[in-house]
Amino acid sequence: MTALQRTGRWIGDHVVLFMAAVVLLYMFLPIFFVVLMSFNDPVSRLAYEFDAFTLDNWLNPCSAAGMCDSVVKSLQIGFLATFGATVLGTLVAFALVRHRFRGRSATSLLIFLPMATPEVVMGSSLLALFTTAGLAGSLGFWSILIAHIMFCLSFVVVTVKARLAGLDSRYEQAAMDLYANEWQTFWRVTFPLVFPGILAAALLSFSLSFDDFIVTNFNHGNTITFPMFVWGSAQRGIPPQVNVIGTMMFLLALLLVIGSGAVNRRRAR
Amino acid sequence: MTASHAASDASGADLALSSVTKRFGSFTAVDDLDLLVGRGQFFALLGPSGCGKTTTLRMVAGLEEPTAGRIDLAGKDITRLKPYKRPVNTVFQNYALFPHLNIFENVAFGLRRRGVKDVKGQVQDMLDLVELSSYGGRRPGQLSGGQQQRVALARALINRPQVLLLDEPLGALDLKLRRQMQIELKRIQTEVGITFIHVTHDQEEAMTMADTIAVMNEGVIEQMGGPTELYDNPATTFVSNFLGQSNLVAGEVLGQSGHELVVAVEGSKLGVPMDRARSTSGAVWVGVRPEKVFLAASGTETEDNDNVLRGAVVTDVSFIGVSTQYLVRMPWSQELTVFEQNTGARESFRPGDAVDLHWMAAHTFVLDAAQDAHAGDETYDADLAPAGAGT
Numbered sequence: 001m002t003a004l005q006r007t008g009r010w011i012g013d014h015v016v017l018f019m020a021a022v023v024l025l026y027m028f029l030p031i032f033f034v035v036l037m038s039f040n041d042p043v044s045r046l047a048y049e050f051d052a053f054t055l056d057n058w059l060n061p062c063s064a065a066g067m068c069d070s071v072v073k074s075l076q077i078g079f080l081a082t083f084g085a086t087v088l089g090t091l092v093a094f095a096l097v098r099h100r101f102r103g104r105s106a107t108s109l110l111i112f113l114p115m116a117t118p119e120v121v122m123g124s125s126l127l128a129l130f131t132t133a134g135l136a137g138s139l140g141f142w143s144i145l146i147a148h149i150m151f152c153l154s155f156v157v158v159t160v161k162a163r164l165a166g167l168d169s170r171y172e173q174a175a176m177d178l179y180a181n182e183w184q185t186f187w188r189v190t191f192p193l194v195f196p197g198i199l200a201a202a203l204l205s206f207s208l209s210f211d212d213f214i215v216t217n218f219n220h221g222n223t224i225t226f227p228m229f230v231w232g233s234a235q236r237g238i239p240p241q242v243n244v245i246g247t248m249m250f251l252l253a254l255l256l257v258i259g260s261g262a263v264n265r266r267r268a269r
Numbered sequence: 270m271t272a273s274h275a276a277s278d279a280s281g282a283d284l285a286l287s288s289v290t291k292r293f294g295s296f297t298a299v300d301d302l303d304l305l306v307g308r309g310q311f312f313a314l315l316g317p318s319g320c321g322k323t324t325t326l327r328m329v330a331g332l333e334e335p336t337a338g339r340i341d342l343a344g345k346d347i348t349r350l351k352p353y354k355r356p357v358n359t360v361f362q363n364y365a366l367f368p369h370l371n372i373f374e375n376v377a378f379g380l381r382r383r384g385v386k387d388v389k390g391q392v393q394d395m396l397d398l399v400e401l402s403s404y405g406g407r408r409p410g411q412l413s414g415g416q417q418q419r420v421a422l423a424r425a426l427i428n429r430p431q432v433l434l435l436d437e438p439l440g441a442l443d444l445k446l447r448r449q450m451q452i453e454l455k456r457i458q459t460e461v462g463i464t465f466i467h468v469t470h471d472q473e474e475a476m477t478m479a480d481t482i483a484v485m486n487e488g489v490i491e492q493m494g495g496p497t498e499l500y501d502n503p504a505t506t507f508v509s510n511f512l513g514q515s516n517l518v519a520g521e522v523l524g525q526s527g528h529e530l531v532v533a534v535e536g537s538k539l540g541v542p543m544d545r546a547r548s549t550s551g552a553v554w555v556g557v558r559p560e561k562v563f564l565a566a567s568g569t570e571t572e573d574n575d576n577v578l579r580g581a582v583v584t585d586v587s588f589i590g591v592s593t594q595y596l597v598r599m600p601w602s603q604e605l606t607v608f609e610q611n612t613g614a615r616e617s618f619r620p621g622d623a624v625d626l627h628w629m630a631a632h633t634f635v636l637d638a639a640q641d642a643h644a645g646d647e648t649y650d651a652d653l654a655p656a657g658a659g660t
Contacts, residue, residue, distance in 0.1 A: 170365040173332050176352040177359045178379035178424065188378075192369045 031250060038243035057240045064239035070229035071245055074210055077141065077225060081148035081209040086202045088149070089156025090194075096157070097164040108161075115154045122151065123218035130219060139221030147215050152205035159204060163197025203256070210249075283308055284329065284432055284464065289338030291324050298324040300488035302338070306432070306466060306481075311458050313467045313479035317511070317647070321488040322468045323362075326434050329466065330359045342431060353382070358425035359434040363441055364417045366409035372396070372420055373405035379428040395427040398457065415446045422454070426461060435467045439474065451477050472512045476500070484508050486645065500558075502545050506636055509556050511645030516562070516605045517554040518578075519638065525549070530635060535601050539576040540630040552638035560608040561632040564595060567623035575627045581605070583622045593617050597624060 041054035062068035095101075096108055114122065126147050130139060171193060175185040213227040220228055230242055286304040290297065299321040306312045314322040327333040329340060331352035339348045347355050358379070366375050376392045385391070396402050399419035409417055418438060425433055438454070439447045455478050458465045469475050475482050476496040483493040484507070492504040503509035506517060520532040520539065529540040532555050539555055546553075557576075564583075571577050578599065585596035588611075595607040595618065607626065609617070618624060643649040 168365065170361055170363070171367060173352070174359070174361055174365040174367070175378070177330055177332070177357075178428070179353045179382040180378070181351070181353050184382060188382075189367060189369075193367075 034243050034246045034250070037240055038247045040240045040243070042237075042240060044237070057244050061241045061244045064233075064241040066224065067226075067229055067233075067239065067241055067245070070224045070226045073141070073223060074226035077145050077148060078206050078210040080145055081152055082202050082205040084145075084149040085152035085156050085205045086198060089153050089201060090160050090198055092153070092157045093160035093164055097161055111154050111157045113154075114151050115158070119151075119214040123147075123215040126150075126215065127218040139219055140223040143219045143221065144216055144223060144225065147219050148209040148212060151212075151215060152208055155204050155208065156201040159201040160194065160197045163194050163200075167193055207253075283341075283343060284466070285341045286325070286329070287339050287341070289325070289328060289335045289340060291321070291328060291333060292336045297488050299328070299335075302488070302490060304483065304490065304493075306464060309462050309464055311455065311465045311467065311478055311480045313469060313475035313482045314485055315469055315472060315475040315482050315511075316485035317470055317645070320485040322470075322485045323436055325485070326359070326436055326466065326468050329432065330357055330434055331355050332359075356431040357434060358428050358430040359436060360418075360421045360425050360438045362436045362438070364409075364421035366417055366420055366424070368409055370408075371405065372401065372407050372409065372412070375409065375420060376405075376424045376427055378424060383428075391427060395423040398426075398460075399423045414442050415450065418442065418450060419453075422457070426457070426463070429461075430463060432464045432466060435465060437469055438467070439469075439471075447474070454478060476512070484511060486511075501632075502634055503556070503636070504547055505644070506554060506556075506640040506642055507645035509634070509636065509645070510643065510649075511647070514559050514606060514646075515556045516559060517556045517636070517642045518599075518603065518605070519642075520553050520555040520635075522548075522550050522553055522635075529630065532635065534578065535599070537576075537578055539578075539633060540574070541633045541635045542631055545631075545633065546635040548635055548637040554636040554638055554640070554642060556634045556636060557628050557632055559594075559606040560592075560610075562605075562607045562626050562628045564597070564607055564609060564618060564624045565627060567625055569625060571625070571627045574630050576630050576633055578626045581624050581626055583618045583620050583624055586617060586620055588617075597626065 036050060038057055039053050039055065040050050041052040041056065043051050056063075092111070096104060096111075127139075130136060130143055135143065167190070171189050172185050175189040176182075180188055211227055212225075213231065216225055216228060217231070224232065226245065230238065233239060233242070284304075284306040286302055289299060289302045289304075291299040302321075302325060304325075314325060316322045324333060328335050331347070331350055331354075335348060339346055341347065342356070347357075367378065370378070373392055373396075376395055377388045380388045380391060392405070393402065396405060399422060401416060401419055401423070404412065404416065404420075409420065412420065418441075421438070435454075439450050442450060451474055454465075454467075458478075467475070467479060479496065481493065482496055482499055484491045484499065486507050492499055492508045499508060500512055503512065503515070506515075509515035509517065518534050520534040523531045523533050523538065525531065525543070526540070528543050530543055530546045530549055532539050532541060532553060534555055541555065543549075565571065567579070580600040581597040583595055584598045584604065587594045590611070592611055593609050595609065596604050597607060598604050605626065611617075
């Protein structure tokens with residue numbers, strides 16, 4: 001085998017690996033940049049390049065005026081929207097999967113509509129709706145929350161429905177056969193088995209709500225959520241602390257994924 | 270059976286289904302069914318898929334409600350009772366073990382729902398009974414099919430139901446494990462003395478385990494009785510073909526002679542004991558099991574009270590080890606089957622040999638000719654069979 005052939009063989013063997021590495025790099029470069037910028041000490045407010053290394057941003061994340069307030073606001077809305085959408089969406093999913101009623105398939109289809117509607121359209125028409133209802137003056141926390149619950153709902157329904165549809169009804173029959181009444185059957189068997197779907201739906205809702213910009217932009221009144229804060233400060237130069245929040249969110253998500261993986265592995269053992 | 274378990278009173282009770290019908294839309298799954306299962310019996314509901322046996326079981330469990338009729342358990346009407354209010358437990362097909370609970374909690378489920386004390390001791394005893402003592406902490410997904418089957422059995426049995434329902438419990442196991450579990454199930458049933466109702470489409474399984482078998486077809490019970498009775502004295506062509514194999518030849522009743530019915534079959538006179546004749550006049554099917562028939566070289570003298578059909582030609586010989594299976598063509602071009610033990614007493618016949626068939630009159634049975642001769646024969650394909658054949 002000549003050296004050329006060997007090289008050719010080596011490239012052939014590793015080309016897929018190489019492509020994968022390039023794609024991963026493509027995906028992670030922006031995240032890496034967020035982490036990097038969280039340690040930036042910019043010379044001017046409008047600087048977008050890395051100037052000097054500092055830990056100040058991590059030690060005093062709230063030193064950027066108004067940022068931590070906006071994060072708290074986003075977290076509040078995120079948790080409440082997640083709770084509302086998850087509860088309502090789970091109920092809808094159960095109704096759609098477990099009950100036969102007139103208009104069931106139509107409802108299933110309509111549930112998809114908010115997901116398919118462009119967010120810009122949805123945001124502006126929501127504003128029109130709030131204004132028509134005479135609420136133009138009181139836009140803020142509650143209007144954002146209502147909007148977020150509304151668009152998270154479809155995602156919850158779809159996610160929980162998929163889990164529920166894949167659930168073998170024999171588990172519930174077995175529970176009933178083993179002296180569990182309807183209530184016990186639900187809490188002891190149905191709910192634990194559907195729970196992974198509900199949890200996934202909740203996480204999805206939270207992430208959708210936390211970083212929603214478009215719909216919020218139309219309906220936020222004077223309330224500043226984290227995405228609104230970032231957008232607003234972009235005009236005057238984004239404070240590096242924003243990258244600290246970004247990195248924290250990223251680490252939190254990473255921890256959740258690793259944690260759930262560990263739980264799954266322990267269960268499988 | 271009833272007497273032998275009378276001492277352990279709550280362990281089993283009479284189950285009675287009266288005129289039970291179940292319809293799904295226009296489809297009648299179970300049609301006006303009457304059934305009585307005695308206390309402590311190992312009862313099998315046997316039939317092909319779609320015959321209504323599982324629906325019957327589910328109605329007893331309370332998972333389906335009968336369209337009409339009533340179900341009584343130990344003299345109490347349970348027809349409309351919720352499943353969790355019946356002293357009945359089920360071993361589901363594919364087991365339906367709760368995947369989010371470990372083996373211990375799966376077995377403990379019924380006890381906990383009824384608020385029973387000493388869950389731990391009882392579960393451990395039950396796991397001992399099914400030989401899975403050290404598996405309590407595992408999850409169902411980590412167990413083999415056979416182990417899951419035993420957990421499902423333990424989960425149901427621990428509640429000491431009056432009736433235990435088993436829905437094709439061995440269907441998912443491979444043949445060797447199935448044979449092993451058949452013996453195991455029978456042992457456990459004898460040990461606990463609870464009434465078992467076992468639904469299966471496997472005739473061998475039903476015959477190995479059950480005291481009484483009800484053969485079901487298209488929502489009705491074709492015949493009910495002990496395995497030997499059903500096999501030796503089938504009441505319908507369906508039973509004669511579904512339970513083992515049968516040779517059915519068309520005949521015409523000539524009359525009665527003593528305790529025998531005399532039937533003409535293609536020029537031969539065959540005798541049939543009266544108590545094995547389901548029809549005593551006109552056109553009939555004359556049946557005999559393949560292993561009851563002997564082959565003899567053409568023209569050989571036979572015993573006086575034997576039934577004989579002469580002039581057959583061997584068309585196919587398959588050697589199975591313990592036995593040899595012959596296909597023989599009769600003069601009226603019907604093919605019959607004969608199983609012969611490989612005792613080595615005589616050379617086997619070869620294809621083309623001219624032979625006579627003879628068997629004891631007592632092994633003959635007669636069925637009504639109005640029935641389809643191939644009913645219940647799962648190997649029969651009407652498109653492939655020669656015209657007029659009735660194996």
